[in-house]
Amino acid sequence: MGGDFGPRVTVPAAIDALRRHPSLRILLVGRQEQIDPLLSHCTSIELDRLAVVHADSVVAMDEKPALALRRRKDSSMYLALQAVADGRAHACVSAGNTGALMVLGRGILQTLPGIDRPAITSAVPTVNGHCYMLDLGANVDCTASHLLQFAIMGSVMVRAVENIDRPRVGLLNIGAEEIKGNEQVRLASRLLAEQKQLNYVGFVEGDGVFSGRADLVVCDGFVGNIALKSSEGLARLISRKLRRSFGLNLYRRLLALLARPVLQELQAQLDPGRRNGASLLGLQGIVVKSHGGANRSCFGYALDQAVSEAQMNVPERISEQLELDLQSRDGSVKTF
Amino acid sequence: MGGDFGPRVTVPAAIDALRRHPSLRILLVGRQEQIDPLLSHCTSIELDRLAVVHADSVVAMDEKPALALRRRKDSSMYLALQAVADGRAHACVSAGNTGALMVLGRGILQTLPGIDRPAITSAVPTVNGHCYMLDLGANVDCTASHLLQFAIMGSVMVRAVENIDRPRVGLLNIGAEEIKGNEQVRLASRLLAEQKQLNYVGFVEGDGVFSGRADLVVCDGFVGNIALKSSEGLARLISRKLRRSFGLNLYRRLLALLARPVLQELQAQLDPGRRNGASLLGLQGIVVKSHGGANRSCFGYALDQAVSEAQMNVPERISEQLELDLQSRDGSVKTF
Incomplete structure (x- = not known):
């Protein structure tokens, strides 16, 4: 739901990624009423590998991270990270509020033993x-x-x-x-x-x-x-x-x-x-942050980064x- | 004497500066035998505004600053800064060892009251x-x-x-x-x-x-x-x-x-x-550092910076x- 363009960019980019990665499955976490209309062009094979997880709210781009952690348990960001923590997803990709993603990521996924703080890396x-x-x-x-x-x-x-x-x-x-x-x-x-x-x-x-x-x-x-x-x-x-x-x-x-x-x-x-996709390293799960301004193809690079990290089991x-x-x-x- | 080219660049640049600034006078501090041959094209008017201060040694580009301060009292850098401290010069310009210029500058000129450490600025x-x-x-x-x-x-x-x-x-x-x-x-x-x-x-x-x-x-x-x-x-x-x-x-x-x-x-x-000439601010005197790789015209910008600071009495x-x-x-x- 995040970034400058929300589902208009993230949903088509997710569908593209399904075509690039035949074994990939994607949970689209966000407001169902905004996501559903964007899936009308999907083939049934693609729809089989897609699921929508409805979220009632969205963490705003300027929301204070600590407040988001306490008050936004029904937000798309919270639920997407929760899916990783529960093992329902291998990775979470977001174009939303970086500070909130960091704080929620740490709160929900926890850092790896021996790591004090997660860190952000990018190419x-x-x-x-x-x-x-x-x-x-x-x-x-x-x-x-x-x-x-x-x-x-x-x-x-x-x-x-x-x-x-x-x-x-x-x-x-x-x-x-x-x-x-x-x-x-x-x-x-x-x-x-x-x-x-x-x-x-x-x-x-x-x-x-x-x-x-x-x-x-x-x-x-x-x-x-x-x-x-x-x-x-x-x-x-x-x-x-x-x-x-x-x-x-x-x-x-x-x-x-x-x-x-x-x-x-x-x-x-x-x-x-072209190098979009900053990884939050040091968490017990994979989290990739896309630029807020990423378009469809740029958001795809962030998804690819998450796929690579998941295939390679980076946190483990x-x-x-x-x-x-x-x-x-x-x-x-x-x-x- | 410093920088990649030494007097071959600094002396012609100094003569150019005399032509640009009619009231400027310059002390060329360094090995007299290297400087004198470079002055052969000067007019007598220019020579009137130039003086050579002979120095027996030169601080090497890789010399440790603290050692230079203790052992290089006969170096061109030391003598040039000493000329500023004694009031024989309004400013010192060098393309030499930055760390040594900093340490010698601080040791010879002292910092201004209320300033703990000199700092380097550039455009x-x-x-x-x-x-x-x-x-x-x-x-x-x-x-x-x-x-x-x-x-x-x-x-x-x-x-x-x-x-x-x-x-x-x-x-x-x-x-x-x-x-x-x-x-x-x-x-x-x-x-x-x-x-x-x-x-x-x-x-x-x-x-x-x-x-x-x-x-x-x-x-x-x-x-x-x-x-x-x-x-x-x-x-x-x-x-x-x-x-x-x-x-x-x-x-x-x-x-x-x-x-x-x-x-x-x-x-x-x-x-x-074109923006050559980093100022060491906070000293009781004007010191300008040129890029080591500056050519004749670039070294001229460092000299101009020193002239401006002297005309404007920056330390005072x-x-x-x-x-x-x-x-x-x-x-x-x-x-x-």
């Missing part, structure tokens, strides 16, 4: 493809052991979803030398280096994120959110200046017409919509990895 | 021109009162150099609402709002930096450095992908040739070299503003 473009950043805003004050937890969770997820055997894990910092950075980051670097199952490649600077030096870049949620939004901001500025520059006179507008395929190609490569794998780590530390749970 | 492009970010990496752990000090110093500098009567000051955060962000940022927001002489416009998100919402964006040096480098990294990625896309076949290479003026125009608008103005603030707080120096 960003690099020279040769993309990498993941974690955390992107769920946790604004992180200790070194939180950063270690992020590294372990993220590494398992990237290995599973991207099929990379030993994902390169970097730690976001303001310099490559060991003496650089704040205390948490320097301590986290030592913790990460000690973990043999992590392929830790050291500090990555802000520009290193996009040069493809790592498959996963770990950071505090405050820093990660600002790094991501700053770079998106500059990209938008470039695109705006380019349009202005190409629109200056008739000759240039003609040129822009000729250059359009090149510019569209670039836009497609950098489009955040994270749990196993955490247990191994705890054992290798003589069961010293406290260090987490 | 970044926005939709309608540029804004300043502060701090960009000198201070990795900032309290709310450090952020307040940055806001006061930066506001005075922007007012003086950019001739903006009441510069809009924003605080970098991960959301626009008051409840967002970490503790330091939320507390700093309250402190900034209390300061009547500041034109505080509230929180600015990462993408808001480039949309021109503020003339000065205040942040922790860790966050500022990563925001700046991330956005530069994505800009480089875009430029690289654009070149690759335009180079794909003969037709596109022809198109690129036609589109070259547009792309060059864009590059010029976004070129960090910051001092006056701080005294006013202290008085308005009943002289409670401790709050800083």
Whole structure:
């Protein structure tokens, strides 16, 4: 029900996903009277793999997360997460209120043993493809052991979803030398280096994120959110200046017409919509957050991300990895 | 002597600056035997406004700052800062080791009363021109009162150099609402709002930096450095992908040739070299750091920045503003 467009986007995207994934089944959780009319074009085979779970209310995009947890037990978000907690669904995908999804996810699904807080990860473009950043805003004050937890969770997820055997894990910092950075980051670097199952490649600077030096870049949620939004901001500025520059006179507008395929190609490569689907890692269940502004095909990427994570059993794998780590530390749970 | 090119760039850039600023005089501090041959094309009028101060050594680009302060009393950087401390120069401009410049600057010039730590500021492009970010990496752990000090110093500098009567000051955060962000940022927001002489416009998100919402964006040096480098990294990625896309076949290479003026125009608008010259604010003297990779014309921008700050007496103005603030707080120096 969430996002800028609600069921108008999410329902058709769900039907598309059924066609892409022959073994997929989907529960559409929301206001039945809004969803039903959108299913009129479905074939009976598709309808067999779809079910509507009616919800009386919707968490508003600007609703306070803590209030939503207490008061919105009849909301589509609550019921969708409840379906995951009950084992009726393998994953929950939402384009709704991020803060509420985080708080409800934590309240309903609980975090994995050994994980203090869930974290948000998403893919960003690099020279040769993309990498993941974690955390992107769920946790604004992180200790070194939180950063270690992020590294372990993220590494398992990237290995599973991207099929990379030993994902390169970097730690976001303001310099490559060991003496650089704040205390948490320097301590986290030592913790990460000690973990043999992590392929830790050291500090990555802000520009290193996009040069493809790592498959996963770990950071505090405050820093990660600002790094991501700053770079998106500059990209938008470039695109705006380019349009202005190409629109200056008739000759240039003609040129822009000729250059359009090149510019569209670039836009497609950098489009955040193509990497839509931020995973909430660290919960006892799979939760994927779509951009609120996602259109039908972009919302599809978020669904695909959830399918991959479910097929790969990401939460279970994270749990196993955490247990191994705890054992290798003589069961010293406290260090987490 | 510093930067990637040393006197080959800095000396010709200094001579250019003498031509731009008729009342400017320059001390060239460095190895006389390297500098003298570069002055052969100077007119006698220019030579009258130039003097060479010989230095026996140079702080290496990778030298540890603390060691440089203790052992490099005969270095060009030390002597140039000493000239400012002695009143023989109004400002020091260097393309050398940033950390060393910071530590030597603080050791030789001292911070202004009421300022705990100097901070680095530089201009970044926005939709309608540029804004300043502060701090960009000198201070990795900032309290709310450090952020307040940055806001006061930066506001005075922007007012003086950019001739903006009441510069809009924003605080970098991960959301626009008051409840967002970490503790330091939320507390700093309250402190900034209390300061009547500041034109505080509230929180600015990462993408808001480039949309021109503020003339000065205040942040922790860790966050500022990563925001700046991330956005530069994505800009480089875009430029690289654009070149690759335009180079794909003969037709596109022809198109690129036609589109070259547009792309060059864009590059010029976004070129960090055109905003070269990061100011170290909070010292009892003017220190401007040039990019190490600056060429002759880019180094000139750093010299111009120093000239503006000297003409406007920036350190003295910051001092006056701080005294006013202290008085308005009943002289409670401790709050800083």
